[in-house]
Amino acid sequence: MDLDLLSRRPDVEDPTLQAHDATDELLVREGLVAARERGLTGADVVVVGERHGAITLSLLAQGLHGMRVIQDRLVHERALDANAAEVQLDPAGYRHLPAHPDSFAGARLILWQLPRSVAAVERGARMAAHAAPDALLIAGGRIKHLSVGMNAPLAQHFGQVQPQRAERKSRLLLAQHSAVAGPGAQGNPAASGMPAPVHSTVNAGGRRLKLAALAEAFGGADLDPGTALMLRTLDQSDWQLPPGEAALATPLVVDLGCGNGTIACWAALTWPQAHIEATDDSADAVASAELSAALNGVQDRVSVVRADGGDHLPDGAAELVLLNPPFHQGGTVHTGIASKLIRSAARMLRPGGTLVCVWNSHLRYRPRLERLVGPTQQLARDKTFTLTVSTRRG
Ligand SMILES: C[S@@+](CC[C@H](N)C(=O)[O-])C[C@H]1O[C@@H](n2cnc3c(N)ncnc32)[C@H](O)[C@@H]1O
Incomplete structure (x- = not known):
């Protein structure tokens, strides 16, 4: 062939x-x-x-x-x-x-x-x-x-x-x-031969989280340094989860590309009023995030779904998307997958909803975030990563 x-x-x-x-x-x-x-x-x-x-x-x-x-x-x-x-x-x-x-x-x-x-x-x-x-x-x-x-x-x-x-x-x-x-x-x-997860306990964004990971989950059971910056900044800032479009609705928070589920677990513990959707296209990541949610006792409020860029979620369903996109495609640095996930985030956010995204500063994603999602501001920056917040334009 x-x-x-x-x-x-x-x-x-x-x-x-x-x-x-x-x-x-x-x-x-x-x-x-x-x-x-x-x-x-x-x-x-x-x-x-x-x-x-x-x-x-x-x-x-x-x-x-x-x-x-x-x-x-x-x-x-x-x-x-x-x-x-x-x-x-x-x-x-x-x-x-x-x-x-x-x-x-x-x-x-x-x-x-x-x-x-x-x-x-x-x-x-x-x-x-x-x-x-x-x-x-x-x-x-x-x-x-x-x-x-x-x-x-x-x-x-x-x-x-x-x-x-x-x-x-x-x-x-x-x-x-x-x-x-x-x-x-x-x-x-x-x-x-049954897949055995590895476990860790990490301090992230003012919380002690238990993590589990199967072999192909991104980063194993470690805390990703970009994710650490995201969660620390959200914990220390006065940024609040908006209440949801309808006054009584449960806001939907999406951990897009959830890996071992660090962000989803942190979000579930931080915003008890929200429902968390953790999604990844890797079977091992999804199984890992499910285990992590159970280890942190938040499995009732965290749904974990294997999907491509959260394509199972309806347009405009999310109040907040938290994203730490991959910057590798196979073995090479490639920004295509980040663009795809930023586009997915824009699709699933309601107009006025928020994307919080962390990225390697040298990749300069800000114009892309402005174009694909809406007005974007820097929330934090360290020697490697930039954390931004973008508001989905109406
Ligand atoms: C940099 S990792 C972040 C993992 C986790 N959120 C964390 O903070 O440790 C990016 C994740 O995006 C996932 N990913 C890559 N392509 C994807 C796609 N098309 N749909 C959903 N997730 C995807 C990868 O499997 C990986 O788990």
């Missing part, structure tokens, strides 16, 4: 960003060889960390059918579906499955675009250990994003790792499932 036919939408599109990379191509090439050698039809193939569909759709075009696909980000799931429709491949040729050990049951071939963090590799390897005893795992990544520290969890939970020769700045790691690795091999219940 011609991978240049694929597009990134609804993920950020830009001529500098591609919908496939050399790692996808190596995974497809070696995956097809392995599938043929093993006589696989597709149902016993799991594709992990797929982005815009390059791996799954290439296998589908080569006659494999019934692949299981695990993607953390909703925009990646939607991009795969949109590309399947665009290149007229049968969307019933693959299934979206959650990151869970059961999703690997009986699998004989696993093709894995590796995540960046060793913790996420460890988590994935534990789950992959639930594959068939003779399963082959082919994992890969851009060399600049791979670390030798990834080999140990792969070997421990799955099987001996054989790094392959680098090609076009990517490298594959092969691991053959071994009897000594695998679920329960060490008689250890933690080897069950």
Whole structure:
């Protein structure tokens, strides 16, 4: 299949960003060889960390059918579906499955675009250990994003790792499932493969918050320094949550791109009169924010939803949006995702509603906030970040 036919939408599109990379191509090439050698039809193939569909759709075009696909980000799931429709491949040729050990049951071939963090590799390897005893795992990544520290969890939970020769700045790691690795091999219940969150307790904006994070949640269970500035400033200023458009209505506060849920938990504790909507397109972030809300006893007033830029919320529904947008797109600094989320904030705010946004000062988002939302003022600034408040124009 011609991978240049694929597009990134609804993920950020830009001529500098591609919908496939050399790692996808190596995974497809070696995956097809392995599938043929093993006589696989597709149902016993799991594709992990797929982005815009390059791996799954290439296998589908080569006659494999019934692949299981695990993607953390909703925009990646939607991009795969949109590309399947665009290149007229049968969307019933693959299934979206959650990151869970059961999703690997009986699998004989696993093709894995590796995540960046060793913790996420460890988590994935534990789950992959639930594959068939003779399963082959082919994992890969851009060399600049791979670390030798990834080999140990792969070997421990799955099987001996054989790094392959680098090609076009990517490298594959092969691991053959071994009897000594695998679920329960060490008689250890933690080897069950169930995702285990990490926990922390942080001081943010005058409150002590308990945080939980699954492996792919942005920043783990740490307090993000931009978020720390936002919450400290809101706590120390005389800024008040407006009462809501109708006098008796419960104001809706949105934590847009909620990650581990720090902002949502802080908002729920600070404004007991409000309902908080925490939303992110990452499945791990959403699961983390749910855990954090429960740890802080605010789960009844915090709804957590996996959505793309809060697209489940009606226009004009929010009184206040709190946003710490990402400034990376994959491995590169890119402002497209921030623009997308600022636009989303403008859409969901009622006229006169407020966006509080923290951003790396060098990215100079103020004109963008003025244009997309409305009049914008600086609330605070430290050596790295600027915090602004924008009022949605009517
Ligand atoms: C800089 S992090 C902030 C996380 C969290 N609010 C905090 O303060 O620690 C940005 C978050 O935006 C999320 N994100 C990226 N693209 C998104 C999208 N299209 N829709 C919703 N959330 C998105 C990321 O998954 C990430 O959790």
